[in-house]
Amino acid sequence: MSSTGLEILGMILAVAGWLGVMVACGLPMWRVAAYIGQNIVISQVIWEGLWMNCSVQSTGQMHCRVHDSMLGLPVDLQAARALVIVSLVLSIIGIGLSVAGAKCTNCSQDVNGKSRFMVAAGITFVVAGLLILVAVSWTAQAIVMGFYDPMLEETGKRDFGNALYFGWAASCLLVLGGAMLCCSCPPRAVRAQSGSAPPRMDYSALKSVTANGYTKKDYV
Numbered sequence: 001m002s003s004t005g006l007e008i009l010g011m012i013l014a015v016a017g018w019l020g021v022m023v024a025c026g027l028p029m030w031r032v033a034a035y036i037g038q039n040i041v042i043s044q045v046i047w048e049g050l051w052m053n054c055s056v057q058s059t060g061q062m063h064c065r066v067h068d069s070m071l072g073l074p075v076d077l078q079a080a081r082a083l084v085i086v087s088l089v090l091s092i093i094g095i096g097l098s099v100a101g102a103k104c105t106n107c108s109q110d111v112n113g114k115s116r117f118m119v120a121a122g123i124t125f126v127v128a129g130l131l132i133l134v135a136v137s138w139t140a141q142a143i144v145m146g147f148y149d150p151m152l153e154e155t156g157k158r159d160f161g162n163a164l165y166f167g168w169a170a171s172c173l174l175v176l177g178g179a180m181l182c183c184s185c186p187p188r189a190v191r192a193q194s195g196s197a198p199p200r201m202d203y204s205a206l207k208s209v210t211a212n213g214y215t216k217k218d219y220v
Helices: 001-025 075-101 111-147 164-181 186-197 203-207
Strands: 031-036 041-048 052-055 062-066
Touching: 001 075, 001 111, 001 164, 075 111, 075 164, 111 164
Parallel strands: none
Antiparallel strands: 031 041, 041 052, 052 062
């Protein structure tokens, strides 16, 4: 596969991963608890997200409440909120660098400069993918530890929400797209050859040739 094809495919995967990070950030479904109370008719589903908590009744009514304070959140959700925001910012920076370094754009005429932009974009996407991976994995580990805690009440146990799966998928896309962008950079020898100046033509030999094709020394 050519380097241009790798660039296009890597950018598509990275942008898809960035969209997945946004979905995971906005969904209030990082922790999900579904249980039935004492009355079998009354049931509810509780969603816990980075920005709000929602309660869905069996009648279809849903009530959401935005978190009043970040310090009131569990430690894993506090860390996840910070890591997700940093991942979003890095993804936006990576998109800008990849557009500037793409071969199909005219942001820079320097071949070496475009290669550096593309490698920087790939590294940025990989770091963003690792950050969102740490965020969702940390939250998942906390959910598993609480689920198997015998001291925790049944109503306090949580399960994986859809936002975690979006986060895992987004991290894979970002890391894979960033790796492709790094691999799309041509070798250093090719960059040096393409960026070198064209060879100079020796005009001294041409000047010594007369109009009829004989050199000056032929007249002596």
